[in-house]
Amino acid sequence: MDVRIEALNPSDIIAVEEQIVRVYHEAFAPAPYSKSQVEAALFSGTLGRHMRRPGFRFLAAFLGQDRQLVGSPLIGFAYGYKSEPGQWWYDQVSAALRPEDVLDWMSDAYELVELAVAPAFQGFGTGSLLHDRLLEGLPYRTALLSTIQADTTAL
Template sequence: MTPQGTITVERMDGSAAAQAVDAFRLVYADVFAEPPYNEAADDVTAAFRRFHFQTRRRTFRGAVAHTEDDEPVGMAYGYAVEPGTGWWDELTEPVPDDLRREDGHRTFGLMELAVRGPWRGQGVARRLHETLLDGIEAERVLLNVHPDSKAASAAYRAWGYRKIGEARPWEGPDLYDVMLLDLRT
């Protein structure tokens, strides 16, 4: 598996992403099997049980990067954060009410962004990020990143994200950094 040729990034709505689930799953399973995530087959199955429902959201957006031979090398997806979301409640320290206010349009939640090992360091993650967010009307983007994923954390900081707290969004021992990107600046 040697990266060669042109990488194409394609944005999709929920319906198209649901049809391309195998590409999303392949990238997810490959990337999140690595440390610090160490996800097993059961974790991937659970993630794609959620993905099935997430793609049905009206505001869902996905993006897949693939080679000329149509081999998936990266993916990203997310959707608008709805009022009443539990996302803000998962933080270990409370944040001001104005920060946690959601109306279904204000914040885009970046659920996943991943690039397979051989294609890292070539700008694929940035292209996925830009393609996914191009044209959204949200004021900001919210995400969780494992603090031991140094390359991902550094990329997000370089793209303008700032850490606003820590959360334990899933069962398990790991705290995740919660990061926010203001799209208005």
């Protein structure tokens, strides 16, 4: 499978937002996630807020080597940003940790927020590629990711 990974800036994300939301819904509609079309549409607003966070980085996986964003089939994406106090996930996780673990794990951390690959393209290494490229060269001491506690197919 011929997959191209591209770093997207906010204007690029807006240009392919419909495809991003489609992949999000396709990846997370099946059980155990069971995300609805409404939840997928709400994800668009969440992504818009996340784009303004420090350290925001977004990678998209496209099918083929055509360098055009619009018109190239988007099959997956991953993004994250610097994890900081006051962010929902940071506050939830740090509340469950001992203070020394918060210092060790959360004080200089990158949060991998979403990783999604369309089901038809899962199992071919696209998720691993997105994960590794997103974290490559980051200036943070730790990188954090939470996953659902269920038996799911690898992306």
